[in-house]
Amino acid sequence: WDTCMSPLxxxxxxxxxxxxxxxxxxxxxxxxxxxxxxxxxxxxxMCVGCGRCVKSCPVNIDIREVCLTMNTFEKQE
Structure with a gap:
């Protein structure tokens, strides 16, 4: 089993x-x-909004805050 979060x-x-x-x-x-x-x-x-990642993140990354930040990015062409 592998995951994209694995260093290798x-x-x-x-x-x-x-x-x-x-x-x-x-x-x-x-x-x-x-x-x-x-x-x-x-x-x-590709997010269903269940919030499980917010509860279980070992380094306290809140995807809702990430989304708000990403929405402020300018579209690059």
Missing amino acids: FTRHATGHNPRGEKIQRVRQRFMHKLKYFLDKYDQGI
Whole structure:
């Protein structure tokens, strides 16, 4: 079993790891679930709003705060 939050998940066969730092993996996870999916399909996000992640996050990341911050980003072309 593997997860995108694992340090070795994105490691290439060459040994290069484009997301070697935890902050890079956290950013990718949020952007994938809340930004890239919406950009690609122009509808919805991959979050059902259950709040389990807020309760169980070991480092107290509140996805609601992340979403509010992301909504202030300018659209890049």
